[in-house]
Amino acid sequence: MGKTASRKAFGEALSELGDKYKNVVCLDADLSKSTMSILFKNKFPDRFFEMGIQEANMIGAATGMSFSGKIPFICSFAAFLTGRFDQIRISIAYANANVKLIGTHCGVGIGEDGYSQMGLEDLSIMRTLPNMVVLQPADAKETKEMVEWSINHVGPVYLRLTRQGLKDMNMDKFERPGIFPEVKKGQKVAFMACGGVLEYALEAAHNIAKEGKIDPAVFNANCLNPIDNAFMSMLANNFDEFIVFEDHTINGGTGGMIAEWMSENANRPKRVRRYGIRNIFGESGTPEDLYKFHGFTAPDIEKFAKKYLL
Amino acid sequence: MNQSVFNRWASETPKIRANIIKMIHQCASGHPGGSLSSVEIIYALFAKDGVMKHSPSKVNTFDRDRFILSKGHGVPALYAILHAVGYDITESELMTLRHLGSRLQGHPDRVRLPYIEASTGSLGQGASIAQGIAMSYKLDKNPHRVYALIGDGEMQEGQIWEVASSAVHHKLGNFTLILDYNKAQIDGTVKEVLNMDPPEKRWEAFGWNTLVINGHKYEEIVQALTTTHPEKPTMIIAHTIKGKGVSFMESNIVGWHGSAPNDEQCKQALQEIQQNQAIGL
Numbered sequence: 001m002g003k004t005a006s007r008k009a010f011g012e013a014l015s016e017l018g019d020k021y022k023n024v025v026c027l028d029a030d031l032s033k034s035t036m037s038i039l040f041k042n043k044f045p046d047r048f049f050e051m052g053i054q055e056a057n058m059i060g061a062a063t064g065m066s067f068s069g070k071i072p073f074i075c076s077f078a079a080f081l082t083g084r085f086d087q088i089r090i091s092i093a094y095a096n097a098n099v100k101l102i103g104t105h106c107g108v109g110i111g112e113d114g115y116s117q118m119g120l121e122d123l124s125i126m127r128t129l130p131n132m133v134v135l136q137p138a139d140a141k142e143t144k145e146m147v148e149w150s151i152n153h154v155g156p157v158y159l160r161l162t163r164q165g166l167k168d169m170n171m172d173k174f175e176r177p178g179i180f181p182e183v184k185k186g187q188k189v190a191f192m193a194c195g196g197v198l199e200y201a202l203e204a205a206h207n208i209a210k211e212g213k214i215d216p217a218v219f220n221a222n223c224l225n226p227i228d229n230a231f232m233s234m235l236a237n238n239f240d241e242f243i244v245f246e247d248h249t250i251n252g253g254t255g256g257m258i259a260e261w262m263s264e265n266a267n268r269p270k271r272v273r274r275y276g277i278r279n280i281f282g283e284s285g286t287p288e289d290l291y292k293f294h295g296f297t298a299p300d301i302e303k304f305a306k307k308y309l310l
Numbered sequence: 311m312n313q314s315v316f317n318r319w320a321s322e323t324p325k326i327r328a329n330i331i332k333m334i335h336q337c338a339s340g341h342p343g344g345s346l347s348s349v350e351i352i353y354a355l356f357a358k359d360g361v362m363k364h365s366p367s368k369v370n371t372f373d374r375d376r377f378i379l380s381k382g383h384g385v386p387a388l389y390a391i392l393h394a395v396g397y398d399i400t401e402s403e404l405m406t407l408r409h410l411g412s413r414l415q416g417h418p419d420r421v422r423l424p425y426i427e428a429s430t431g432s433l434g435q436g437a438s439i440a441q442g443i444a445m446s447y448k449l450d451k452n453p454h455r456v457y458a459l460i461g462d463g464e465m466q467e468g469q470i471w472e473v474a475s476s477a478v479h480h481k482l483g484n485f486t487l488i489l490d491y492n493k494a495q496i497d498g499t500v501k502e503v504l505n506m507d508p509p510e511k512r513w514e515a516f517g518w519n520t521l522v523i524n525g526h527k528y529e530e531i532v533q534a535l536t537t538t539h540p541e542k543p544t545m546i547i548a549h550t551i552k553g554k555g556v557s558f559m560e561s562n563i564v565g566w567h568g569s570a571p572n573d574e575q576c577k578q579a580l581q582e583i584q585q586n587q588a589i590g591l
Contacts, residue, residue: 067442
């Protein structure tokens, strides 16, 4: 089955929803062909604002538009957008501005462009901010669901999207943030995976389960803020081991959130293993080579998990 | 607008300055210099018969002009003026400035105080937010205007020059930026720290409808605020005196950027402000 990049699903969703939600506007900083906001631009040229290569000003201008009744979507690479943290922190988050931040080209999965273009720290940065909902869809359908949810949510939302295609993971519904969809049932061990890595974590879990010794559950860890305490308690009550897979730094991201929550709240000690980019920068390469290099392919994950869980 | 209006505003201004001094004195912290330098500019916008179309009853609508204080550290002036023109801030609430739990944060917070248009304090950001409101008003064919006040130290921020390019590109004739050109910042005079002179040539070069005025003369302020261009944004370079109205502040503009007066200095400042009123300064 063909794969769809979540950035493309975003562009399609926003241009489809633009008819229904007249207050939606879209701003981009000279990357509309890459973030796919061009699809909205083509359909609603009056409601699209080309801001040029001025991410800080784009963040501020969108904030002002949200203070005048608009629902602005601002689009750039995750690295460039969240790099303007001061503007996001004060103009948007502190003011609880109704701005939706679209950060595309996340992770080493972007490939050849190399580290400077890779959003590798964006989740860690964004989840420090009160008010900021932090979401990462795992397939095209979930992206579309999250875009519409974001329009209806009053307050800032950060959406982390991929350049590369994502397999259809049957994420048909997104009802509220903080509840991770269960992708595979299992016992004792839970794989928590997100974005482009979910497909491979699931494949690895199935292969491991076939051997009959370990049966990992798999969850789509699609939200870092807000945290649903009841849902996290359910995880803590049902599983002893967590391995968190993400195409992102291991410091402070999805693994960080889960490890922090478990160490503060779990009824008995849990082991949480973070699995992602370990204290190194990204580099150029094909997306496939980079996924192998960082151990994100299904065989890599399977090998690691079996050894780790022994 | 006629001279009698300006005379009335002039007679009301010392009360605003006195409140600024009292507010900063009672919490023993804040920015008196740049609050006092901007009083006439902000009051000409908000005062009865002033330039802005606004009203406390219209805060939740877009049927009004908007003012963004991008130089957020000058917010005591804005609080004192909002109080003076009838927004729901009592004189006793003014004296809660910077206290735990107060709506009157040390820098503007629109979540706590809904009469504040933008949460500012990290310099440069308010100008972008104002630009966005102007873009939105233009899109909606909303005839109201957007005003924003920046500082001359703030003009060193790169984001200000993003706005300088962008507001011209987007043909925001409904947008007026005002520069509180008081010539001092924390580490020294603006000339010493990072010279931004001559501002009028810089803004003209970026394509702004640029005007230069005395920022303490109501007649000149109103004249400039009502001089607009259909497509170009307007930049008003308002020459001001940091610490205006208090002699010991005016003679040490760097020192009074971010220091609060002690009891003795507060007393002297309030006396001077009262005397100035008596002699019509």
